[in-house]
Amino acid sequence: MKHLKTLFLPAIAAVAPFLISSCDPKPAKGTLLDNVPNILTNVVGDSILQTWVKDSISVTSDFGHVGISMQHPVDTFSVTSQAITEYMSEMLGGKYDGSYTSPKAVMKYYHADLMSQLKTDYEEVKRARGDDEVKMEWDVTFSKVADNSKFFTYKYTMYNYLGGAHGTSALLGVTFRKSDMRRMGWEIVRNYANDPFQELMRKGLREYFEVKSDDELKNMFLNPDHIYSLPLPECPPLFTDHGIMFVYNPYEIGPYAAGMPTFTIPYADIQPYLTTTAQKLIEKQ
Incomplete structure (x- = not known):
């Protein structure tokens, strides 16, 4: 599987130890959907910021299924559209050397490349096993989480099944500052190891796991000592309309069953622990 491992490396390196294991591949689905006319208008308050379109390419063949779906502004020459198209290229391998003003061209490039590599790996697996029943799959979605006058947040979700015992999934994302397209990372949080901030994270996890006490919460962790010092997620902070979203990938702090x-x-609540850079970004949010 050396071909696909090379392709997936940029996208999953950050969460490689924590990827989902799924006992069964998802069923193949769909035929070519070259340009899904799904227009999305983003509204913050009473102001329409910009209109987004969803493009998808989805192909099922005799060896498996490959799908790429992406939301981007209708104005593909905008700074926003070019920034997220570049991000998409980086997450899919970083080999595209053309203009970022055509998201569809980038999608087609990586879809064709992936189909070719998937077929090569399928043939290798078939020869090794003497089994032509295995079907491979690779699905990725890029979608908007939030968009306002100061920032926008974009997420990446991935599922693949490459003929082994399990499939893998991951969720990553990024928040861009619109003034200069800076990507926000966890450097925008101060003193995250201090107990007041740790308590904010524990509270969020107690709500996620639907438990009332820290004694119950620590039983949800792979490492019970995380109750005393939670790590920040591998997924960068995702700025939303109402707060900062924390996403832990599977096996990062909990077992597969924890999702x-x-x-x-x-x-x-989080404002006192943010750097000046981040505080300016969320003014009036």
Whole structure:
């Protein structure tokens, strides 16, 4: 499987130890959907910011299924659209060398590349096993989480099945500052190891796991000592309309059965722990 491992590396390196294991591949689905006319208008308050479109390419063949779906602004020459198209390229391998003004061209490039590599790996698995029943799959979605005058947040979700015992999934994302397209990372949080901030994270996880006490919560962790010092997620902070979203990928802090522990800390609560850079970003949020 050396071909696909090379392709997936940029997208899953951050969460490689924590990827989902799924006992059965998802069923193949769909035929070519070259341009899904799904227009999305984003509204913040009473102001329409910009109109987004959803493009998808989905192909099922005799060896498996490959799908790529992406939301992007209708104005593909906008700074926003070019920034997220570049991000998509990086997450899919970083080999595209053309203009970022055509998201569809980038999608087609990686879809064709992936189909070719998937077929090569399918042939290898078939020869090794003497089994032509295995079907491979790779699905990825890029979608908007939030968009306002100061920032927008974009997420990436991935599922693949490459003929082994299990499939894998991951969720990553990024928040861009619109003034200069800076990508926000966990450097925007101060003193996250201090107990007041740790308590904000524990509270979010208690709500996610639907438990009332820390004694119950620590039993949900792979490492019970995380109750005393929770790590920040591998997924960067995702700024939303109401707060900062924390997303832990499977096996990062909990077992597969825990899914992706996710919670949002309201801006009013997290504001004292943010750097000046982040505080300016959420003014009037």
